[in-house]
Amino acid sequence: MTSKRALLSALLLCLxxxxxxxxxxPPKISYDAEVPPLPVAPVALDDSSRPLHVPPLWKPTLGGKSAEKEKPEPVSRVETAN
Structure with a gap:
């Protein structure tokens, strides 16, 4: 009986x-009444995409020995390659 009484007292206190x-x-306050507008984003001058890496320009080799011209016949080309 005491546990019921304690439970009822605790319930009454909580309620x-x-x-x-x-x-x-709470008081009526309008928090978002005067929000300033966002600034205008600057416009990009060039909208074209750019590559991430630009390889160096090709240029002819300087000096060295020139290669011999390959023979037009297939058999001789294979022999030259091996």
Missing amino acids: SALGGCATYV
Whole structure:
């Protein structure tokens, strides 16, 4: 019987505390009434995409020995390659 009485007392205490908090009404404040507009983003001058890496320009080799011209016949070309 004492446990029922203690449970009822605790329930009454919790409900009265919750009821007291529920009667509080916060003041009416408009937080977002005067929000300044976002600044205008600058426009890019060139909208074309650019490559991430540009390889160096090709140039002829300087000096060295020139290669012999390959023979037009297939058999001789294979023999030259091997």
